[in-house]
Amino acid sequence: MERTLxxxxxxxxxxxxxALVSKEPLSFWGGLDLSTGEIIDRRxxxxxxxxxxxxxxxxxxxxxxxxxxxxxxxxKTDVAPAAIVNLKVDPILALGSIVSDELYHKALPxxxxxxxxxxxxxxxxxxxxxxxGKVLVSRKPSAK
Amino acid sequence: MRILVRMAEVQSAxxxxxxxxxxxxxxxxxxxxxxxxxxxxxxxxxxxxxPTTLNMGPLDLxxxxxxxxxxxxxxxxxxxxxxxxxxxxxxxxxxxPYQSYLTPRFGQQIAWGESNAICYAxxxxxxxxxxxxDFIDICAAITGRVPxxxxxxxxxxxxxxxxxxxxxxxxxxxxxxxxxxxxxLVGSQAEDKIPVIEGLPVDASSDQLKALCAAAAxxxxxxxxxxxxxxxxxxTLEEAFQGGKPEQVIDIRLSDxxxxxxxxxxxxxxxxxxxxxxxxPHFSFDEFRELARLIRAQTEKGKMLHPNVKVIVISCQTSYxxxxxxxxxxxxxxxxxxxxxxxxxxxxxxxxxxxKVIMTNSGKCAYYAPGELGVQVAFGSMAECIASAVKGHIYxxxxxx
Numbered sequence: 424m425e426r427t428l429x430x431x432x433x434x435x436x437x438x439x440x441x442a443l444v445s446k447e448p449l450s451f452w453g454g455l456d457l458s459t460g461e462i463i464d465r466r467x468x469x470x471x472x473x474x475x476x477x478x479x480x481x482x483x484x485x486x487x488x489x490x491x492x493x494x495x496x497x498x499k500t501d502v503a504p505a506a507i508v509n510l511k512v513d514p515i516l517a518l519g520s521i522v523s524d525e526l527y528h529k530a531l532p533x534x535x536x537x538x539x540x541x542x543x544x545x546x547x548x549x550x551x552x553x554x555x556g557k558v559l560v561s562r563k564p565s566a567k
Numbered sequence: 568m569r570i571l572v573r574m575a576e577v578q579s580a581x582x583x584x585x586x587x588x589x590x591x592x593x594x595x596x597x598x599x600x601x602x603x604x605x606x607x608x609x610x611x612x613x614x615x616x617x618p619t620t621l622n623m624g625p626l627d628l629x630x631x632x633x634x635x636x637x638x639x640x641x642x643x644x645x646x647x648x649x650x651x652x653x654x655x656x657x658x659x660x661x662x663x664p665y666q667s668y669l670t671p672r673f674g675q676q677i678a679w680g681e682s683n684a685i686c687y688a689x690x691x692x693x694x695x696x697x698x699x700x701d702f703i704d705i706c707a708a709i710t711g712r713v714p715x716x717x718x719x720x721x722x723x724x725x726x727x728x729x730x731x732x733x734x735x736x737x738x739x740x741x742x743x744x745x746x747x748x749x750x751x752l753v754g755s756q757a758e759d760k761i762p763v764i765e766g767l768p769v770d771a772s773s774d775q776l777k778a779l780c781a782a783a784a785x786x787x788x789x790x791x792x793x794x795x796x797x798x799x800x801x802x803t804l805e806e807a808f809q810g811g812k813p814e815q816v817i818d819i820r821l822s823d824x825x826x827x828x829x830x831x832x833x834x835x836x837x838x839x840x841x842x843x844x845x846x847x848p849h850f851s852f853d854e855f856r857e858l859a860r861l862i863r864a865q866t867e868k869g870k871m872l873h874p875n876v877k878v879i880v881i882s883c884q885t886s887y888x889x890x891x892x893x894x895x896x897x898x899x900x901x902x903x904x905x906x907x908x909x910x911x912x913x914x915x916x917x918x919x920x921x922x923k924v925i926m927t928n929s930g931k932c933a934y935y936a937p938g939e940l941g942v943q944v945a946f947g948s949m950a951e952c953i954a955s956a957v958k959g960h961i962y963x964x965x966x967x968x
Contacts, residue, residue, distance in 0.1 A: 433577055434577075448758075448787075448788065450785070452596065453785075453913070453934070453935040453938055453939050454938060456938075457598070463937075463938035463939070464938050465833065465937040465938055466830070466934075466937075470938075483759060483788070484788070485754075485787055485788035486682060486784065486785050486786075486787075486788065486934075487682055487785075487935075488592045488680045488681055488682050488685065488698055488699060488700045488701060488704075489592060489593075489595055489596050489700070489701050490700060490701075491700030491701045491702055491703070492593060492595075492596045492598060492600070492601050492700075492701035492702065493596070493598075495598075495600045495601070495604075495702070496596075496598040496599065496600045496601065499599065499600045500599075511759060512577060512578070514574060514577055514578055514697070514698065514700065515698060515700035517574065517577045518570075518574060518700045518701075518702060518703050519700065519701075519702075521570060521573050521574065521577075522570060522604065522702045522703075523600070525569065525570055526600070526603065526604060526607070527600075
């Protein structure tokens with residue numbers, strides 16, 4: 424099953440990976456371990472999950488304004504997610520990716536989706552992000 | 568400027584506008600990329616064009632050796648600090664800039680980083696800033712320009728949801744722990760909306776509102792709240808909602824505050840305590856005064872700091888300069904309180920690796936400590952923190968809620 428969602432590219436780019444879905448917002452600073460890529464906000468349901476190389480699907484950022492610095496550092500050290508899919512534009516995360524692009528020519532694609540599309544993505548769906556904000560979703564056929 | 572313009576596109580801002588003051592958060596975290604960014608700007612000769620204060624940095628610039636910070640980390644932190652002061656930022660090094668120097672005025676357009684300071688500037692002072700993240704803050708300070716959007720515009724500052732305090736006894740609202748507890752709750756309830764709180768005491772102090780802001784901006788993303796009769800854009804409900812109606816009304820009762828308070832702790836009552844952290848955000852002179860009073864009350868009963876417990880207070884040069892001119896400094900140091908300036912336990916490696924349980928009166932510190940420091944945390948009032956530091960284990964009388 425494959426379908427295409429049309430989102431708004433906040434930071435344009437191409438990426439693909441499996442979806443890591445969180446229902447809760449996250450502060451990257453204080454919420455992401457920069458050496459392991461692990462979600463370390465112990466209050467969140469997805470605490471312990473590793474974002475590295477995944478397409479990280481979560482509603483929006485919150486908390487620390489250092490999250491932009493945390494995101495940029497994670498992009499440089501290859502700990503970052505492959506891409507971010509949000510429900511709401513978070514200027515602080517966009518900033519981390521944009522400054523990384525300006526300094527290192529290495530941007531992390533960020534796409535914002537409409538509510539219905541956003542919630543249609545399930546854990547481990549394979550997502551392909553296109554520069555124009557399209558998100559191609561393919562779901563592995565159930566093993567059962 | 569290119570970064571600012573790209574951000575304007577992200578935020579769908581039609582044009583740029585002037586700001587007349589900035590507060591830099593990007594000087595806080597020490598990372599390879601953050602250092603490279605700052606040095607790139609500084610080497611090119613960039614200078615700020617508006618008065619620009621600095622958030623706490625990654626190092627106590629004068630006393631770091633005392634806290635066992637390694638030389639390599641310190642050398643990089645000093646380079647980062649120098650890059651920002653070379654750009655002519657004011658070396659305030661504090662996360663409570665609104666209590667230190669150059670407090671913004673009502674309606675002033677500013678570009679501030681640091682989540683608690685953003686919330687305080689917007690809510691308590693009525694200055695206008697968006698949530699500026701690390702790196703755009705210094706870009707705004709160098710150019711004096713930001714995208715015209717969001718909380719810079721009056722129409723985007725109207726309250727969206729109403730939080731009503733129901734049957735909360737005035738004595739509870741006088742306890743400092745109430746404000747952090749409420750902030751933690753407000754942050755999780757407000758989500759991405761602007762809340763207005765009804766029922767807060769109108770004589771709440773700067774330190775109490777600081778605690779509320781810090782907690783609300785950690786559990787959530789609150790950049791602006793209103794409080795009826797207390798904050799400057801909310802003399803009445805009608806003013807707070809700018810004539811509109813709340814999208815949602817949420818009642819807050821004692822039981823909600825109790826739940827919020829419990830949610831701030833991961834450690835249990837009577838757990839052995841290793842470290843008390845006070846001053847998140849940075850301690851004011853008045854908080855030093857209160858701490859000295861609490862310590863005196865213990866020492867007059869012959870009580871001392873438990874040998875297994877350390878007490879660290881984080882503050883800034885401005886508060887410390889006043890402290891040095893008072894009698895309180897000796898009371899604190901005689902008890903064994905360690906004071907660190909310019910920095911924060913989260914950004915400088917000063918918490919001993921074998922630390923397992925910490926206690927704090929800060930909702931923000933309690934929120935981030937389990938993940939960032941890998942410790943169990945207990946939240947309590949300043950009095951409960953000091954009582955616990957004397958006993959050597961977590962001891963809360965549950966005087967609040």
